[in-house]
Amino acid sequence: MKKVLKFKNFVEFSSYLDSLGLFHMDMTLGRMEEFVRNWGGRESFPAIHVVGTNGKGSTSAYLTSIACEYGLKVGTYTSPHFVTPRERITINGSMLSEEEWCALANQVMEIAPDAGLTYFELLTCMALVAFKNNGVDLAVMEAGLGGRFDATNTIDPGLTVFTPIGMDHEKVLGSTIELIAADKADAMCKNGIAITAGQVPEAQAILKKRAGELGCRLHSIDESSRVADLTPTLAGEHQKENAQLAASAWRLFCEKADFRFDEEKVRTGVAKGFIAGRLQIVNAGRTFILDGAHNTHAFNALEAGLQSSGLKPDTIIFACMKDKTLGPVRDALFRLTDGSVIACGIKDNERAYPFKDLAAVLGEQAKAAEDIDEALAMLNSGDRTVLICGSLYLLAAFYTRYPEFLEK
CATH class of the missing domain: 3.40.1190.10 (Mur-like, catalytic domain)
Known part of the structure; x- marks a missing residue:
């Protein structure tokens, strides 16, 4: 049979x-x-x-x-x-x-x-x-x-x-x-x-x-x-x-x-040894720093890594899951940049923090973007260094646009 x-x-x-x-x-x-x-x-x-x-x-x-x-x-x-x-x-x-x-x-x-x-x-x-x-x-x-x-x-x-x-x-x-x-x-x-x-x-x-x-x-x-x-x-x-x-x-x-x-x-x-999305620095018309930091411990490591590298992002694109405790993370985000933070949505992700709500929680300095495409379009010409962080699913949206960066 x-x-x-x-x-x-x-x-x-x-x-x-x-x-x-x-x-x-x-x-x-x-x-x-x-x-x-x-x-x-x-x-x-x-x-x-x-x-x-x-x-x-x-x-x-x-x-x-x-x-x-x-x-x-x-x-x-x-x-x-x-x-x-x-x-x-x-x-x-x-x-x-x-x-x-x-x-x-x-x-x-x-x-x-x-x-x-x-x-x-x-x-x-x-x-x-x-x-x-x-x-x-x-x-x-x-x-x-x-x-x-x-x-x-x-x-x-x-x-x-x-x-x-x-x-x-x-x-x-x-x-x-x-x-x-x-x-x-x-x-x-x-x-x-x-x-x-x-x-x-x-x-x-x-x-x-x-x-x-x-x-x-x-x-x-x-x-x-x-x-x-x-x-x-x-x-x-x-x-x-x-x-x-x-x-x-x-x-x-x-x-x-x-x-x-x-x-x-x-x-x-x-x-x-290599794995994508861990304080990874790439160039796609401007410098992007890609990191999956999504909790306090990881943000502490990210902050130390940026300081030791002498890097200060002009803008941050951030997303997270809606079960995250945002207080300590919010404070870390605004220590990392003198510019704005874009609260970004993640398409087709039921666990993602709604981007408008996320922007409201992050405060007046935050902007809201429906997805990674809108967030990237919101960047100014003076944003030479952009940190994308907060969720590996946000990074996934970036890598879908730029799959070449998944390799070493």
Whole structure:
């Protein structure tokens, strides 16, 4: 009997994916656990799980690049995407074809036909299948939101990496740093291995407590584990810390995998590591600074990065999701520029802060633009340096106009 495929082509799959709702969440792991049980491929490759509030994408990019320098075939799963969901699943940094995506989706539907997977869960399952199909030596899996009920928290990783934890997604994860840290701490495995970046004391205490309960060995970056002369291409002092976290995590992975830790390969990997939208400076008729800073911790890093680079934007184009706490962010925005801030809408994004309301909250100095096209049209000839920040979805709208800037 001929097998009936759910998706005949990538267009059909994309329509189905969109119908699931990009922001629909169901904070349980039952559907993912059903898929993993039916799939039976979990032991096919080791995994490094990257969890935290800020720096997950950059740290994942460095880990991927370092592993590639070792000659490993590396599958990487990140989120969100800018222009196409195919950006989320890569092999050695390269996207898979539309045909392979369609085949992966059909394979997932065969494995768990009635699981009712959400948008993020479906893509997570596809990543796992893609990594097994392609015979990867290592999977680098970036958590989406939180840790406890994140779809990636079904992979039983060999190593869990915690980037800095801060206030974000409070309506889902909790209203205090302790609650947010507790959610993310649940990504640790029983009797596992984890490493953390420098954390605020409240978050560090939660991670340490949870590690003790699980018998998980929790490491921190110290002077003995640092690699000298790391020079990430990505700008900002915080990227040096993300790179050190990746290097220290790689040292632990090497110990577990019985690889020789090679500092020169680590340096080369870090120097080659790249991810778009992280204090990225491009030229498109004027200088644009592109940064996905969307919470207080990230804005502090952005502010420090701009100051160290001697950059002061003439204008800022800003957008955010409507669940954001805007007080501290608003103050930071007006410290960063002597010019105006354009409150920008994001088309077809149900979670985006309505641009007129956003402008009203930001104050008299703010202007309102319906979308990125209108915001760019509002720029004056004297606006030589423009910062676009606040949401990766705003950056996505920019990259849709200028896809060449998605590459290094």
